[in-house]
Amino acid sequence: MHPVINSYAQFKEQIDPYYGAPQSIYSDHFTWREENQTQIGYKLEVLPLLPGTYATLQGGHGAVLHESMTKLPNTHVLMVLMRDGFHEGSPGGSVELSENGRAVLDYPLTSYLTDGMKHAFETMTEIQFAAGAVATRIGHRDSAWHSSLSEAKEAIGRLPIELGKASISSAHVMGGCAMGEDETQCVTDSEGRFRHLENVSIFDGSLFPTSLGANPQLSIFGFSRKFATRLAEDL
Ligand SMILES: Cc1cc2nc3c(=O)[nH]c(=O)nc-3n(C[C@H](O)[C@H](O)[C@H](O)COP(=O)(O)OP(=O)(O)OC[C@H]3O[C@@H](n4cnc5c(N)ncnc54)[C@H](O)[C@@H]3O)c2cc1C
Known part of the structure; x- marks a missing residue:
C-alpha cells in the first residue's frame, strides 16, 4: 500500500x-x-x-x-x-x-x-x-x-512517529492476488485468471504485483476493462 x-x-x-x-x-x-x-x-x-x-x-x-x-x-x-x-x-x-x-x-x-x-x-x-x-x-x-x-x-x-500519535493512513490497498507469468509468485496469469480454480477471474486492485507509486484507480479501470473485454470474447 x-x-x-x-x-x-x-x-x-x-x-x-x-x-x-x-x-x-x-x-x-x-x-x-x-x-x-x-x-x-x-x-x-x-x-x-x-x-x-x-x-x-x-x-x-x-x-x-x-x-x-x-x-x-x-x-x-x-x-x-x-x-x-x-x-x-x-x-x-x-x-x-x-x-x-x-x-x-x-x-x-x-x-x-x-x-x-x-x-x-x-x-x-x-x-x-x-x-x-x-x-x-x-x-x-x-x-x-x-x-x-x-x-x-x-x-x-x-515528536515520535508512533501508532496512535502520527496520523498515518492509506486509501491505496494493492496486491494479494498478484498477476504474472511466474507461477511460484503469482496466483493469477497476466490477464487476471486465477490459476487454482476453473472459471475464476480477478479484476481489481489485488492484481498489482507491487505497490504502484501513483494513485491506482485509473490503472485498475484500465486493466479491468481490457481483461473483462478479452474474457467476454473468450466466453
Ligand atoms: C478516500 C479515498 C480516496 C481515494 N482517492 C483516490 C484518488 O484520488 N485517485 C485514485 O486513483 N484512487 C483513489 N483511491 C483509491 C481507489 O478508490 C481504489 O484503489 C480503488 O477503488 C480500488 O478498486 P477495487 O476494484 O480494487 O476495489 P473497490 O473499489 O473497493 O471495490 C470492491 C467492491 O467489492 C464490494 N464487495 C466487498 N465485499 C463484497 C462481497 N462479499 N460481496 C460482494 N461485493 C463485495 C465492495 O462493496 C466494493 O464495491 C481512493 C480511495 C479512498 C478510500
Missing part, C-alpha cells in the same frame, strides 16, 4: 481547498529514493480538503475544532504517498486468517518508514513556508501550529 501522512498550513490568502481539482498538482522529486537505503521515498500531492475530511483529519472537538473549521477557507494540505515493498525496510503488510476465521491485518512501522516520514514532514513544511504560509501543523496528535520553519523542524525532530 501507500502509507500517507499530511501537513497543514494556514495562509493569509483564501484558498478554498474544497473547490477545483487540487490533486492535479504533484511532484515525484522524492519518489525514487531506494538508492538512499535508509529512508523510504514519497510522492508529494496536494489534497482537496472538504469540510468532513478536514474535521476528521484534525480531530479534536468543541472550541478547538470550531476554530480549525472557521479557518478552513485559508487552509492548505500537502500529503505524501510512500511507495512500499521495494526495500527490506518496507516489506508491506499482511492479512492472515485467525483460528476463528477472521482476517487479521498487520503492518510493521519500521525505522525505514518512520525516518522517511520525518524527512517528508520536513519537506512538506518547508514547501508550505516557502509558499507563504503563516503557520503549519503536521498530522500528529501532539503537534501544535508553528509560525516559523525552525520551530516546526524542531517539533518534527522531537
Whole structure:
C-alpha cells in the first residue's frame, strides 16, 4: 500500500481547498529514493480538503475544532504517498486468517518508514513556508501550529512517529492476488485468471504485483476493462 501522512498550513490568502481539482498538482522529486537505503521515498500531492475530511483529519472537538473549521477557507494540505515493498525496510503488510476465521491485518512501522516520514514532514513544511504560509501543523496528535520553519523542524525532530500519535493512513490497498507469468509468485496469469480454480477471474486492485507509486484507480479501470473485454470474447 501507500502509507500517507499530511501537513497543514494556514495562509493569509483564501484558498478554498474544497473547490477545483487540487490533486492535479504533484511532484515525484522524492519518489525514487531506494538508492538512499535508509529512508523510504514519497510522492508529494496536494489534497482537496472538504469540510468532513478536514474535521476528521484534525480531530479534536468543541472550541478547538470550531476554530480549525472557521479557518478552513485559508487552509492548505500537502500529503505524501510512500511507495512500499521495494526495500527490506518496507516489506508491506499482511492479512492472515485467525483460528476463528477472521482476517487479521498487520503492518510493521519500521525505522525505514518512520525516518522517511520525518524527512517528508520536513519537506512538506518547508514547501508550505516557502509558499507563504503563516503557520503549519503536521498530522500528529501532539503537534501544535508553528509560525516559523525552525520551530516546526524542531517539533518534527522531537515528536515520535508512533501508532496512535502520527496520523498515518492509506486509501491505496494493492496486491494479494498478484498477476504474472511466474507461477511460484503469482496466483493469477497476466490477464487476471486465477490459476487454482476453473472459471475464476480477478479484476481489481489485488492484481498489482507491487505497490504502484501513483494513485491506482485509473490503472485498475484500465486493466479491468481490457481483461473483462478479452474474457467476454473468450466466453
Ligand atoms: C478516500 C479515498 C480516496 C481515494 N482517492 C483516490 C484518488 O484520488 N485517485 C485514485 O486513483 N484512487 C483513489 N483511491 C483509491 C481507489 O478508490 C481504489 O484503489 C480503488 O477503488 C480500488 O478498486 P477495487 O476494484 O480494487 O476495489 P473497490 O473499489 O473497493 O471495490 C470492491 C467492491 O467489492 C464490494 N464487495 C466487498 N465485499 C463484497 C462481497 N462479499 N460481496 C460482494 N461485493 C463485495 C465492495 O462493496 C466494493 O464495491 C481512493 C480511495 C479512498 C478510500
